[in-house]
Amino acid sequence: xxxxxxxxxxxxxxxxxxxxxxxxxxxxxxxxxxxxxxxxxxxxxxxxxxxxxxxxxxxxxxxxxxxxxxxxxxxxxxxxxxxxxxxxxxxxxxxxxxxxxxxxxxxxxxxxxxxxxxxxxxxxxxxxxxxxxxxxxxxxxxxxxxxxxxxxxxxxxxxxxxxxxxxxxxxxxxxxxxxxxxxxxxxxxxxxxxxxxxxxxxxxxxxxxxxxxxxxxxxxxxxxxxxxxxxxxxxxxxxxxxxxxxxxxxxxxxxxxxxxxxxxxxxxxxxxxxxxxxxxxxxxxxxxxxx
Numbered sequence: 001x002x003x004x005x006x007x008x009x010x011x012x013x014x015x016x017x018x019x020x021x022x023x024x025x026x027x028x029x030x031x032x033x034x035x036x037x038x039x040x041x042x043x044x045x046x047x048x049x050x051x052x053x054x055x056x057x058x059x060x061x062x063x064x065x066x067x068x069x070x071x072x073x074x075x076x077x078x079x080x081x082x083x084x085x086x087x088x089x090x091x092x093x094x095x096x097x098x099x100x101x102x103x104x105x106x107x108x109x110x111x112x113x114x115x116x117x118x119x120x121x122x123x124x125x126x127x128x129x130x131x132x133x134x135x136x137x138x139x140x141x142x143x144x145x146x147x148x149x150x151x152x153x154x155x156x157x158x159x160x161x162x163x164x165x166x167x168x169x170x171x172x173x174x175x176x177x178x179x180x181x182x183x184x185x186x187x188x189x190x191x192x193x194x195x196x197x198x199x200x201x202x203x204x205x206x207x208x209x210x211x212x213x214x215x216x217x218x219x220x221x222x223x224x225x226x227x228x229x230x231x232x233x234x235x236x237x238x239x240x241x242x243x244x245x246x247x248x249x250x251x252x253x254x255x256x257x258x259x260x261x262x263x264x265x266x267x268x269x270x271x272x273x274x275x276x277x278x279x280x281x282x283x284x285x286x287x288x289x290x291x
Contacts, residue, residue, distance in 0.1 A: 026081040026269040028056045033063030033073075034089025037115045041249040043086050046113065046261070049252070050084075053262050053275060066090055074099070082109035082269035085116040091123070101125045105236030109268030112242040113261070117201065118163060129240055131208040131233040132201035134163015143203045148176060148213045148226035155205060162202040166221020168194045168247070170287060171214045173229060173256060181273040182230070182241065182263045183211050189284035192256040198244040199223040207234040212260075230260055232267075241268045255280050255288040 028050055032039040043060060050056040061075040066089050074096050077083055083103070091097075097120075104110050112130050120126040121136030132146060139162055144155035172191050175183045192214075199216045200223055212230040216222025233240040241264035245257045252258070259281055263273045282288040 024055060024057045026056050026266070027079065028058045028082045028084060028265065028269070029075060029077065029080040030058060030060045030084045030086055031063070031075060032060065032086040034066050034087060035115060036088055036118065038248055039086050042113075042246065042252060045249050045252045046084060046086060049258055049261060050265055053266070055262075055266055055275075056082075056269075063087065063089065063092075070096075077103035077108065080108070082111060082265055084111040084113060084265065085119070086113050088115050088119040091120065097123060097125070101129070104129055104238035104240065107237035109265075109270075110235075110238065110240045111261075111265050111268050112240065114196075114244060114246045117198075117242060117244065128204045128206060129233060129235045129238075130203065130242060131205050131231060131240070132203040132228065132242070134198065134201045136163075138162025138202060140202070143205055145200060145202045145225075146205050146208065146210065146228050146231075148210060148228065153210055161200055163198070164200045164221075164223075165196045165198050166216070169197060169220050170194045171197050171216075172284060173212050173214050174226070175212050177209060177211045180209065180211055180232070181271075182232070182260065182267050184273070185277045186259075186281065187283055190256055190282045191285060191287040192245060192282075193251055193254040193287045193289060195245055195251045195254070196247045197222060197227065198229065199225065199227045201228070201244075208232070209234075230264070232264075239268045239271060241265070253289045253291065254282075255290060256282055258290065 032043045047058045063073045117133045118135040140159045144157045147154045197216050209232045210228045213226040216227050218224040229244040246252050280288045
């Protein structure tokens with residue numbers, strides 16, 4: 001191919017790529033910059049996973065490093081259909097916190113990914129938005145544990161810590177609300193790769209809908225309870241989805257994570273899910289992985 005034809009082909013590809021980007025129905029913003037987990041490795045994967053649906057164009061807002069001046073960190077949340085939090089660290093400026101509250105309450109979508117549930121333990125509105133959180137000194141003063149017992153949600157005010165998990169372990173996820181757009185069409189039970197199985201999450205749990213749980217056996221450092229790992233919260237006019245899966249980029253290869261994250265982000269952005277359940281979605285006995 002001649003240089004002229006090569007340049008022409010590249011120009012056409014660039015035009016098509018720009019058109020495809022312009023046609024993506026939703027704008028997503030991933031917020032990172034501080035986290036007790038490896039956000040530098042997971043954010044690129046989260047971005048790619050959203051973009052591969054062809055439903056999202058994705059930007060990233062990265063905060064200053066821990067301990068540095070945060071006064072200039074002011075993402076324009078209102079410019080997006082959904083905000084994905086991969087952040088756990090220093091407090092934000094009051095103006096930025098209020099902007100997120102106004103954004104979600106006004107109808108914006110928010111996705112809480114894994115350890116973002118440990119962020120901002122003292123921020124009342126954040127804890128109401130995420131429904132359940134852990135670590136950061138959370139305990140019974142912050143709200144109940146949410147358990148699934150005898151076919152229903154139980155709010156348990158037993159005193160104790162907020163947040164914990166045993167060693168990395170594979171676990172089966174059980175859908176508890178098969179009619180919700182995020183879980184509609186998924187198998188009742190499906191396997192996930194070895195991961196942190198979050199337990200003892202607690203918080204205000206207002207307007208919270210449990211979508212799926214996993215049993216955390218005491219023999220493997222768990223609570224011996226069916227722990228909520230996928231759930232939603234209604235906050236004002238906004239939609240919040242929390243996905244507790246995905247400790248590192250390795251665990252983000254799990255199709256159980258990929259599909260529920262993609263579907264949850266679309267629901268948070270729009271209130272609906274148009275994606276089909278992928279052919280490689282796992283069944284009840286064996287996890288499925290995409291390299």
